[in-house]
Amino acid sequence: MTLEHFMPRYRETLESSPLDLVSQWKIAHPGTKIIGCYPVYTPVEIIHAGGMLPVGIIGGGNRLEIAHADSRFQSFVCSIVKSTLELGLTKKLDFLDGIVFHSICDPARNLGSVYKRNFPSLVVEYVHFPQNMTSPHTAEYLAAEYRRLRASYEKVAGRPITDEDLRRSIGIYNEQRRLLRGLYRLRAESPQNVSTVESYVLTRLGTLLPPDEHIAVLKEALPELGRRNEKPKDRVRVVLEGSFCEQPPLELIEALEAAGCYILDDDFLQGWRWFLEDVPAGGDPIRDLAAAYLHQSVYSGVKHDTRQPKAKHLIDRVRETGAAAVLILAAKFCEPALFDYALYRRALEKEGIPHLYLEFEEKMWIFDKARSEVETFVESMLFD
Amino acid sequence: MAEPATKTSYQGRMHLMQKEIMGRYFDRLTRAAEHGEGNAVYMLISGNPVELVLAFDMIPVYPEINALQLAVKKASLPFIQKAEEMGYSMDNCAYVKADVGLLFGGRKTPFATIPLPSLILCNYVGCNVYLQWFEHLAEYAGGNLYNLDIPFMRNPSDKPLAADLAYVVRQLEEVIEICERITRKKLDYARLKRIVSLSGETGERWAKIKALTKNIPSPFDAYFDSVTMMAPLYCLRGTEEGLRFFDAVYNEMEEKARLGKGPLPAERFRFVIEGPPPWPYLRTFRDLFSKWGAVAVASTYSTVGGLWEFGFKHDSKRPLESIAEHMLQWNLTNRNFLQRYEQIRRYVEDWAADALVIHSVKSCRLFSAGQGDMREHFTKDLGIPTLLIESDIEDPRYFSEAQMKNRVDAFFESLEHKKILHGTGAGGRA
Ligand code: SF4
Numbered sequence: 139m140t141l142e143h144f145m146p147r148y149r150e151t152l153e154s155s156p157l158d159l160v161s162q163w164k165i166a167h168p169g170t171k172i173i174g175c176y177p178v179y180t181p182v183e184i185i186h187a188g189g190m191l192p193v194g195i196i197g198g199g200n201r202l203e204i205a206h207a208d209s210r211f212q213s214f215v216c217s218i219v220k221s222t223l224e225l226g227l228t229k230k231l232d233f234l235d236g237i238v239f240h241s242i243c244d245p246a247r248n249l250g251s252v253y254k255r256n257f258p259s260l261v262v263e264y265v266h267f268p269q270n271m272t273s274p275h276t277a278e279y280l281a282a283e284y285r286r287l288r289a290s291y292e293k294v295a296g297r298p299i300t301d302e303d304l305r306r307s308i309g310i311y312n313e314q315r316r317l318l319r320g321l322y323r324l325r326a327e328s329p330q331n332v333s334t335v336e337s338y339v340l341t342r343l344g345t346l347l348p349p350d351e352h353i354a355v356l357k358e359a360l361p362e363l364g365r366r367n368e369k370p371k372d373r374v375r376v377v378l379e380g381s382f383c384e385q386p387p388l389e390l391i392e393a394l395e396a397a398g399c400y401i402l403d404d405d406f407l408q409g410w411r412w413f414l415e416d417v418p419a420g421g422d423p424i425r426d427l428a429a430a431y432l433h434q435s436v437y438s439g440v441k442h443d444t445r446q447p448k449a450k451h452l453i454d455r456v457r458e459t460g461a462a463a464v465l466i467l468a469a470k471f472c473e474p475a476l477f478d479y480a481l482y483r484r485a486l487e488k489e490g491i492p493h494l495y496l497e498f499e500e501k502m503w504i505f506d507k508a509r510s511e512v513e514t515f516v517e518s519m520l521f522d
Numbered sequence: 523m524a525e526p527a528t529k530t531s532y533q534g535r536m537h538l539m540q541k542e543i544m545g546r547y548f549d550r551l552t553r554a555a556e557h558g559e560g561n562a563v564y565m566l567i568s569g570n571p572v573e574l575v576l577a578f579d580m581i582p583v584y585p586e587i588n589a590l591q592l593a594v595k596k597a598s599l600p601f602i603q604k605a606e607e608m609g610y611s612m613d614n615c616a617y618v619k620a621d622v623g624l625l626f627g628g629r630k631t632p633f634a635t636i637p638l639p640s641l642i643l644c645n646y647v648g649c650n651v652y653l654q655w656f657e658h659l660a661e662y663a664g665g666n667l668y669n670l671d672i673p674f675m676r677n678p679s680d681k682p683l684a685a686d687l688a689y690v691v692r693q694l695e696e697v698i699e700i701c702e703r704i705t706r707k708k709l710d711y712a713r714l715k716r717i718v719s720l721s722g723e724t725g726e727r728w729a730k731i732k733a734l735t736k737n738i739p740s741p742f743d744a745y746f747d748s749v750t751m752m753a754p755l756y757c758l759r760g761t762e763e764g765l766r767f768f769d770a771v772y773n774e775m776e777e778k779a780r781l782g783k784g785p786l787p788a789e790r791f792r793f794v795i796e797g798p799p800p801w802p803y804l805r806t807f808r809d810l811f812s813k814w815g816a817v818a819v820a821s822t823y824s825t826v827g828g829l830w831e832f833g834f835k836h837d838s839k840r841p842l843e844s845i846a847e848h849m850l851q852w853n854l855t856n857r858n859f860l861q862r863y864e865q866i867r868r869y870v871e872d873w874a875a876d877a878l879v880i881h882s883v884k885s886c887r888l889f890s891a892g893q894g895d896m897r898e899h900f901t902k903d904l905g906i907p908t909l910l911i912e913s914d915i916e917d918p919r920y921f922s923e924a925q926m927k928n929r930v931d932a933f934f935e936s937l938e939h940k941k942i943l944h945g946t947g948a949g950g951r952a
């Protein structure tokens with residue numbers, strides 16, 4: 139099956155009801171446990187190594203009506219917290235055996251507790267990721283946290299999760315992430331050949347399918363994308379930042395590009411592409427995963443690493459990709475993204491890198507305003 | 523029917539004493555800022571490890587206290603707006619914005635000049651905004667930044683894990699090394715033990731003071747009067763002066779309890795309150811409740827810096843472990859939301875309250891995100907009358923007095939109605 143065939147089909151599924159992919163899979167594999175992973179990053183290997191399927195529970199998109207969750211979470215809380223609760227309350231997550239939240243922000247953390255109270259049959263886990271990246275004792279702490287998680291998932295899986303299982307899963311996810319890095323490289327090098335929507339669809343699939351199935355999809359898609367040979371259009375090349383948790387609608391991503399940009403790099407679905415290189419799979423796998431988190435993961439709005447300012451990372455990324463500008467696309471009410479912006483803006487202005495700040499909500503339907511803002515920005519850059 | 527508005531003008535000895543000792547503390551900040559006397563350590567309120575800082579004679583500076591003082595003095599808005607001009611969002615926590623605005627606006631306030639930090643110690647206890655706040659301060663003000671990472675209470679057993687405790691103690695040792703470098707002094711371990719022991723005494727006194735509000739009538743308001751005691755608890759815990767203050771407060775309140783005196787002419791309703799206060803409108807807010815003879819008998823806000831009323835006491839025999847336990851387990855902010863439900867339930871029962879009031883503030887999502895679920899739990903599962911009202915902790919633009927008043931009045935009217943029906947008095951008792 140060629141890209142032209144499956145891309146529209148997958149896109150349609152992702153836009154209407156992405157979780158159908160998982161519930162259908164569950165019907166075909168009734169004995170397999172499924173664990174939902176809230177953004178941003180989950181050490182999915184630990185789940186997978188127990189013979190279970192980790193899937194991304196990444197909001198409700200723009201076709202889910204919020205009828206119950208808005209009485210639990212206030213108007214000033216981001217959309218994804220509410221849509222995630224709504225999915226649970228309207229029984230759209232019944233295929234899950236567990237769900238895991240992380241220390242990314244206060245609303246997501248409270249959501250974990252609200253889940254625990256409202257869905258007593260779900261195994262609700264909470265991972266506290268370390269925020270001290272300089273102490274020599276942090277690695278041991280994180281390894282202990284992962285061991286705790288492993289013990290919890292051994293209970294769910296009803297079997298031990300051995301180091302051997304873990305090493306195998308690390309190997310599989312390494313391959314998946316390597317292919318995704320390849321996809322992103324292709325797009326950064328020749329964005330005229332791979333649209334951001336295409337790369338998004340291909341990446342998002344990986345949050346819904348078992349990794350080996352996703353790997354097969356990527357292995358077919360990548361060479362095909364590599365063979366394309368489109369002529370570059372006169373567009374502004376940008377790096378996009380700020381969408382690491384809640385995800386914008388695909389139509390918005392499309393509108394941004396159509397308004398005259400090539401998005402060379404982004405932080406969509408960041409947790410599923412977390413590592414800059416392969417996680418070593420030879421030693422103690424729990425320690426390897428923990429060390430990789432500390433030393434070879436991407437910078438992120440939810441990881442506060444005092445070793446190097448986030449703004450420096452962003453500027454490096456602009457320089458490395460050869461982008462001419464930055465598009466900040468922050469989820470409305472997303473505290474980490476909004477705070478980061480203040481520092482990004484300062485640093486970008488200092489470096490003389492133009493930027494445009496936009497906010498989105500996953501539930502948005504109308505993109506005209508965003509589109510015209512980007513058009514104006516692009517015009518100001520192209521005819522400067 | 524409500525009685526004519528009762529304005530609260532209560533000023534006990536404790537309020538005067540607090541003004542005096544906090545005045546001295548703020549003078550110290552000003553001297554540090556203007557004459558370079560001493561090393562300032564920026565820290566955060568939640569589960570603060572003030573004992574360590576005091577052991578080095580460094581000056582604890584809490585940007586949160588500065589921000590709230592600005593709000594109380596109705597001086598926060600220009601600073602908030604200054605930060606918004608720099609790129610901070612309308613939707614960011616306004617404590618941070620007021621503080622950033624203050625930093626760029628000269629650090630002068632009506633109560634003190636704020637010194638620049640020798641150390642920016644981000645005690646990351648529960649609040650994720652803290653990490654970014656101090657990351658930003660470090661960028662703007664320079665200075666050492668250390669993220670003291672406190673693993674959240676995620677364990678169902680309600681106890682920190684052994685690995686968590688070990689991790690925090692190791693980090694405290696690193697903080698000691700940093701302080702040694704800054705002050706060029708070795709840690710005086712005996713002195714630290716003495717300070718931790720004073721902290722233990724102070725916490726115990728504070729818990730005894732809090733138990734007094736179980737009396738009917740309650741001798742003071744566990745929200746509006748408790749906040750007066752919070753700044754000394756964070757800035758002066760571990761000092762003789764701090765302990766003397768809490769001793770005096772205990773004596774004053776114990777006497778009032780014995781004499782059956784409360785903060786209002788008559789106590790007609792007892793409530794538990796969850797959430798931080800609206801600092802810019804504190805008096806107005808208080809009067810909304812006073813009018814109904816409603817007294818707060820317990821508050822979650824008074825436990826952000828530490829939770830002493832359920833048995834915790836700093837132990838000078840294990841100073842670092844005990845500081846770590848305080849940071850991990852014995853404060854509100856590092857506890858999960860369901861533990862907070864449990865804390866509130868205990869308050870309602872043990873402090874014999876008629877109702878729960880949830881003050882939902884936009885700035886502080888640590889407190890507020892999900893309070894609708896909390897209301898659901900307390901009304902539906904536990905049958906406790908619950909009122910949820912919204913405004914902000916710092917930003918005066920989010921306070922709508924008329925709307926707030928309508929909600930509060932309607933709530934107490936219906937509560938009064940219920941009381942008449944059931945023939946019960948204050949405290950839900952017949
Ligand atoms: S979108 Fe932002 S605020 Fe909302 S859950 Fe994600 S990280 Fe937290």
Ligand code: SF4
Nearest residue numbers: 615617649651886887
């Ligand atoms: S979010 Fe709440 S706890 Fe955190 S800095 Fe703001 S007011 Fe303080």
